[in-house]
Amino acid sequence: AVLRRTSQVRPLHGSGCGQQQEAIGMETRPETFSIFRTQENDPACQSEQHLGQYYTVPPSHFHTVFPHGLPPRYQQQVKTFNEGCVMVRQPALELISHLKRADYSKPTLRYLLYGVKGSGKTMSLCHTVHYCSTQGWLVLHIPDAHLWVKNCKELLPSSYHASRFDQPIQASNWLRNFRTTNEHFLSKIKLRQRYVWTKRESTEEGRPLGELVDMGVSRVKSSSDVVGAVLKELRLQAGGTEGGFRLAVAVDGVNGLWGRTTLKKEDKSPVAPEELTLVHNLRKMINNDWCGGAVIATLSQTGSLYAPSSAYLPQELLGEEGFDSMDPFVPVPVSLYSEKEFESCYLYYLDHIHFHHWLQHPHSQTEEGKKELIFLSNRNPSVLERLCAFL
């Protein structure tokens, strides 16, 4: 008889190791552990022994922690498999260990994840973000800085600063997601300054942050300024002793902040990134003149503008200006899958494809098929994922 599991959280099952063939129609033996999964779902407790294994993000946390940060293909995969499994990999573990040992009274350290396209930078970033949120940090996750410098339909001249431009839609979207992620902080943090939005509206000192964020979400026109205010407040209060919290700024595609934009003013002249309010404020955030947190950034060529597809090193993608601003930073290279990681990824897909969907190319389970997959994808995670999606 065929076992169909439709429960929300899949119970851990085993498919054995190596190339064990399971005929269709055979019941799977429920084993407690598999080679490629681990029970350790808390990123804080993961260590080198868990390298290469998948841990499940508890579904309750999933939507709060990652409302907007995940790569789109991964989101589809989560929806298909009905669970969010992240692989424990070396770059993420390195980052987490740095974060554990860092001294938070000193100016913030900046970490930069870089690697070839599709090697897993965003996923490592998300892993770190999960760690930060489990540790009770306030997470400022910007899903893709490139989204702010291109494809913007509405550009309003900023009310605050004459030469700058506002992006209301992007700002309000981001504020909404920020609210979902950090619900519990919003009531705790109090504003230290009075903000005046229009002649009639202002936010007093001492009001909770949540009010500010709500205002930004509802009043779309001034949302970019709200973002700027939020960032400033958080910067001031992050290292504070009274009710101090740690601030994690996670920016994906940070090279977008210093490149060129595709946006144009009404007179068809290009807009430089500095002229955008959001970008301006974010740059201030990334500067290491505040303490009590960390800045984790990834480079991304995929969404970047005017960058050749073979570029992946920090100098190439950040450019002169970016590199100078980011300097000094801790570079964290993200490489392609190692043997072990490839093995577990392959087993993971096999397991899902075999067990949950009953679509299997019988050849893919054999040793030959595995060699073919290694060749075709060259152990590149995204390519492998795309390949396995066919099967």
Add this chain to the structure above:
Amino acid sequence: MQMQRLLLSTYFLFSPERRTANMAASGGRTVGSFLWKCGNCCFNFNTVSSNLTRQVLSRQLCVSAVLHRKNLAAAGPEKFSEEFIKKQVEEFNIGKRHLANMMGEDPETFTQGDINRSIAYLFPSGLFDKKAKPLMKHPDEDTFTKALAVEKHQDRLRGKDLFTQDAKQISLVGSRWLLKEELEELLVETISEHDYARFIQLMERLLSLPYCSVEEDFVQRYRRQLEIQSSKQQVQPLQYDQHGVAYSTGDGRRKTATGTVLLRDSGSGSISINGTNYVHYFPVLQDREQLMFPLHFMGVLGRFDMQCSVSGGGHSSQAGALRLAISRAMLSFLSEGQVETMRQAGLLTPDPRIKERKKPGQEGARRKFTWKKR
């Protein structure tokens, strides 16, 4: 047996309109011997319905010129001897009586003409050739005369010790018949297609006869040898670099793209094309599959390291050129048999397709201009 015959005769009586010839053909218990003579070959369905034995043997003897000899040569219990002929006559008579019973006539006064008419009635045939229609005749009349004459000839030969069991066949492998043009050249006269087809047919017939090896020279005059394909490949010997690692080069071309490959042994399956990784150079899966095919076919996927350089053409043709180059470079690492399998898989054949010329009066090679009615 009696019972069966009775049943069958009653069956026939009750349904005289049943004209299925299957009656006779569905082995076993037919009532007589029906001889079906066709133009070229005769099939003789003999059913021995012996009175005593329970088993019904239905022996099929193909009395065609070919198989007749082979049968004799193989295991020849069936000799056209006198007793055999006597048996056949007996069977014919019994069959004649049964036929008369079927038609409701007197078996004693059943003449050959009556037999013919009843057969024509029971087994109507739409064939035009008289010889092809079913017939039932007394065995003495010209059935076995040919066979007997052949037998006599064979006995004479045996007497003279010329009747050797000769199973020698002319070897036809690796040669082909002459083409029509070559035959015309040989005979110094024009031949129509029909004639040529007939010629080939006759030669094939000649080859199918036994003892054709006697005329081997005659036959070989009209055959040409085919060149062996695989001997055309020149396999270069392996070269070794300073660390003792074997390497070889190969180049290939496809449709204006040229590629060269340096294949190194004992590697890890890493490939670099023009200095970049192959996953970046060929983002399309199809191109990478093309690269993979020669290695995967021979089962050496993780063994070689490759340094490739390619230029010209588009991405598909570059992939095809590299594939050919890889196959050629791999030749020096493989054995003869594997080279042959690669050749048969088509890995070593350069793809001859190129861009077709654009013709005047048309927009492209095949596309015509838009046709306007007026």
